[in-house]
Amino acid sequence: MLMTPGPTAVPRRVREAMSEAMPNPDVEEAFAERYEDVTRKLATVYGTDDDLVVLGGEGILGLEAAVASIVEPGDRVLCLSNGLYGDGFADFVESYGGEATLVGSEYADPLDVERVEEALDEADADGSEFEAATMVHCETPTGTLNEIGDVLELLQDRGVLTIIDAVSSLGGAPVPTAHVDVCLGASQKCFSAPPGLSTVSVSDAVWDAVEARDPETLYTNLLPWRDVSDGFPYTHLSANVAALDAALDLLLEEGLDAAYARHEAAAERCRERGRALGLVLYPDRERSSPTVTAFHVPGRATELQRRLDEDHDVVVATGLGELADDILRVGHMGFNADVERVERTMDALGAVLDAA
Numbered sequence: 325m326l327m328t329p330g331p332t333a334v335p336r337r338v339r340e341a342m343s344e345a346m347p348n349p350d351v352e353e354a355f356a357e358r359y360e361d362v363t364r365k366l367a368t369v370y371g372t373d374d375d376l377v378v379l380g381g382e383g384i385l386g387l388e389a390a391v392a393s394i395v396e397p398g399d400r401v402l403c404l405s406n407g408l409y410g411d412g413f414a415d416f417v418e419s420y421g422g423e424a425t426l427v428g429s430e431y432a433d434p435l436d437v438e439r440v441e442e443a444l445d446e447a448d449a450d451g452s453e454f455e456a457a458t459m460v461h462c463e464t465p466t467g468t469l470n471e472i473g474d475v476l477e478l479l480q481d482r483g484v485l486t487i488i489d490a491v492s493s494l495g496g497a498p499v500p501t502a503h504v505d506v507c508l509g510a511s512q513k514c515f516s517a518p519p520g521l522s523t524v525s526v527s528d529a530v531w532d533a534v535e536a537r538d539p540e541t542l543y544t545n546l547l548p549w550r551d552v553s554d555g556f557p558y559t560h561l562s563a564n565v566a567a568l569d570a571a572l573d574l575l576l577e578e579g580l581d582a583a584y585a586r587h588e589a590a591a592e593r594c595r596e597r598g599r600a601l602g603l604v605l606y607p608d609r610e611r612s613s614p615t616v617t618a619f620h621v622p623g624r625a626t627e628l629q630r631r632l633d634e635d636h637d638v639v640v641a642t643g644l645g646e647l648a649d650d651i652l653r654v655g656h657m658g659f660n661a662d663v664e665r666v667e668r669t670m671d672a673l674g675a676v677l678d679a680a
Contacts, residue, residue, distance in 0.1 A: 327669045328641045329464050329616035329655030330492060331512040331519050334567070338517055341570035346562040350555065355562055358569055359552070365572040369494065369580065370509075370525050372501045377549040378568070379522040380561045383491045383510025385544070386522030388416050390487045390506045391458075392544035393534045397421030399455040402443055402484065404435050404475065407463030408645050409489055417458070425454070431466050431647070432607045435459065437475050444482050455533075456485040456505075462493035465644040467618030467653060468607050469497060476503035485530060494523075495575055496587045496615040496657045505530045511564065514587075514615060516658030517571040520564040526550075571658075583661075587614040590656035593663050597670035601677055606651055615657035618643070625652045628676055635679075636672035 326333045347354040363376040370376065379385050391413070395401055399422045403414040406429040414424035427439045440457075447453050457479050462469050472488065479486050480503040487506040490499045494507070495514030501507050505527040512519035524546065531550055539545045548557035575583055591614040595605065598619055605612055606620035621628060625642040626649050632638045643651030654673075656666055 325637060325665065325668060326639050327655050327660055327665065328639055329467075329513075329653050329657060330510070332516045332655060332658045332660050334516055334518055335571070335574060335659050337574060338567050338570045341566045342518070342563045344566060346566065349560040349562045349565075355560070355565070356552070359560070359565060362565060362569050362572065365569070365576060366509075366523055367525075368576060369572065370499070370501055370507060372504075372507070372525050374525045374527045375531070375550065377524050377526060377546065378565065379524065379549070380520070380558065380564070381522055381543070382519050383508065383512070383522050386491075386508040386510065386524050387413065387489055389522070389544040389546055390508060390524065391416040391422070392420055392541050393539050393546040394456050394485060394487070394506075394530060394537070395420050395422040396455075396537055398423065400425060400447065400452055402427065402440065402454045402457040402479075404440060404457065404459040405429070406433055406435055406470065407431055407460060407468060408465045409463060410458070410460045413458035413460075413487070413489070422455075431463075431468075434611065435470050435472070435475065437478070440475055441478060444478070444484070448482075453482075454484050456487055458487045458489075460489040461499055462490065462497070462613045462615060464492040464613075464616055464653075465647065466606055466651065467612050467616045469493065469611060469613035473500040473503075476500060479503070485533060492615055492657065493613065495583065496661065497584060497613065501525065511568050511571070514658045515568060515571045515575065516660070517567040518564060520561050521568055584614070587656065587661040590661040590663055590666050591615070591617060594654055594656055594666045594670065597666070597674075601670070601674050615655070615661070617654045617656065619652045619654075620650065621652050622650045625649045628652050628673070631676045631679075632672055635676065638669050638672045640669065
């Protein structure tokens with residue numbers, strides 16, 4: 325039983341959609357029509373009037389493409405971070421010649437909004453304004469859901485373009501897209517489709533900035549996706565698009581509010597069971613994401629993961645980076661946001677702990 329925080333288990337209806345005969349995405353109108361339907365459904369999930377594009381590549385492609393499309397050499401970019409993926413945005417910025425200012429917090433702490441305001445004030449004072457700002461809504465490696473509404477509004481008021489990684493929250497928790505210029509998602513998380521697609525909402529302000537820059541890259545360039553009426557920049561992943569289409573149908577048929585409630589219920593039950601087993605959350609309960617629970621098990625995560633797999637056929641994830649052996653992660657996102665699946669997972673974890 326796959327209970328990782330992405331890729332998730334894939335529902336039968338989504339798998340069946342991939343097995344159908346596929347139109348040629350380069351020449352047949354049927355694929356273009358499906359792609360347009362997918363973008364309309366995504367706009368509903370995102371809750372935005374901005375353009376939606378679907379790139380052929382795993383979610384990291386969307387993160388890099390956003391930076392590659394917007395950031396010119398010498399541009400200043402404010403990178404807010406309290407996790408591995410927030411830190412990674414700064415690496416992308418610097419790899420494309422930008423100047424990254426990292427406003428970092430400890431991984432167990434919230435984003436530091438006061439330091440963001442200070443950085444903006446300093447930039448205004450010396451005439452070196454930020455072109456863009458990056459942040460992560462759900463830091464999957466630590467199970468953290470960040471409160472980003474206030475800082476997004478602050479950045480918009482200052483005229484700074486905002487790039488948000490919502491890969492692990494979109495479809496499983498409300499995402500505050502009202503003040504977001506680029507919002508990034510992926511097929512393999514809360515949508516529960518196979519990995520292979522990045523979903524991106526793009527504001528008019530970003531399109532203007534990208535057109536003014538006219539990036540030289542192809543695969544990491546958003547601009548060719550602004551108008552695909554004459555064809556796609558490259559041969560699209562037709563089976564993956566069909567799977568995402570089916571996954572979006574499942575989500576919208578359920579209703580977003582019902583889906584959010586289902587994720588909350590699964591998360592709450594996972595944490596209740598964890599508390600009964602004497603496990604400690606990372607981070608605290610108020611900042612834990614409804615899509616993934618991270619238990620702090622210093623020095624034990626890898627062994628617990630192995631025993632769950634070998635003895636109980638339950639697959640969960642460990643942490644990443646320096647916390648790889650200190651955090652055990654249960655994914656309850658998308659199709660896995662199911663109380664019964666959580667119960668089975670925690671029964672198995674309880675048995676492993678008892679046997680240790």
